[in-house]
Amino acid sequence: MSSESGAARVGRPLSAETDLAVRDATLALLSEVGYAGLRVQDVAVRAGVGKAALYRRWPSKAALALHHLVGDLRPREYRDTGSLRGDLREVAADFVGRMAHPRVRTVVPELMADLLHDNSLQQVFAEVCLLPERELVQAVAERAVRRGELERLPDLRWAHAQFAGPVFLWLNLLGGDGDEELIDRVADSVAASWLYEKEK
Numbered sequence: 001m002s003s004e005s006g007a008a009r010v011g012r013p014l015s016a017e018t019d020l021a022v023r024d025a026t027l028a029l030l031s032e033v034g035y036a037g038l039r040v041q042d043v044a045v046r047a048g049v050g051k052a053a054l055y056r057r058w059p060s061k062a063a064l065a066l067h068h069l070v071g072d073l074r075p076r077e078y079r080d081t082g083s084l085r086g087d088l089r090e091v092a093a094d095f096v097g098r099m100a101h102p103r104v105r106t107v108v109p110e111l112m113a114d115l116l117h118d119n120s121l122q123q124v125f126a127e128v129c130l131l132p133e134r135e136l137v138q139a140v141a142e143r144a145v146r147r148g149e150l151e152r153l154p155d156l157r158w159a160h161a162q163f164a165g166p167v168f169l170w171l172n173l174l175g176g177d178g179d180e181e182l183i184d185r186v187a188d189s190v191a192a193s194w195l196y197e198k199e200k
Contacts, residue, residue, distance in 0.1 A: 021047040026068040035110035062114040062121050084149040085191050087140045092186040095163045100178025134160045162190045
């Protein structure tokens with residue numbers, strides 16, 4: 001979930017040292033008071049930076065929290081395992097690992113209300129999270145097509161949802177664990193769906 005490129009479009013970048021101070025302050029306060037108790041003023045005071053400077057970079061508390069919440073949890077490049085099932089397990093492991101991270105699991109559900117109603121935040125979320133994830137899912141599907149395991153690319157929006165949706169629901173609404181069993185279940189489910197599309 002690389003956040004630097006998306007958030008940087010919102011406002012003027014801060015120095016690396018100041019950005020790190022803001023990140024540390026934001027994460028510390030999220031841990032101490034939760035998203036509901038987070039205030040931009042408190043982040044500014046703890047980081048030693050003016051509140052106006054924060055608002056020039058991030059237009060809302062939600063954008064500030066989202067940027068620093070997922071800043072070092074960007075999706076990684078998935079290695080070529082040589083098989084569709086192996087590649088899909090790599091994707092599933094990445095989704096589960098990031099979404100089961102304690103700070104993401106704690107704060108993201110609280111962010112959802114703002115995300116659903118704030119168009120500017122939706123744009124940031126798409127740029128820092130959804131689009132990078134979808135591009136990597138596409139790369140896995142393209143490899144499978146080149147190998148002859150798939151005849152064509154799956155619907156990429158739906159393919160992306162097949163990872164993110166079940167993992168989010170399992171972790172945040174059903175109280176499940178982000179363990180190896182979940183990784184295998186998600187990989188098996190997506191593989192079965194993609195291969196079914198090949199047979200149609």
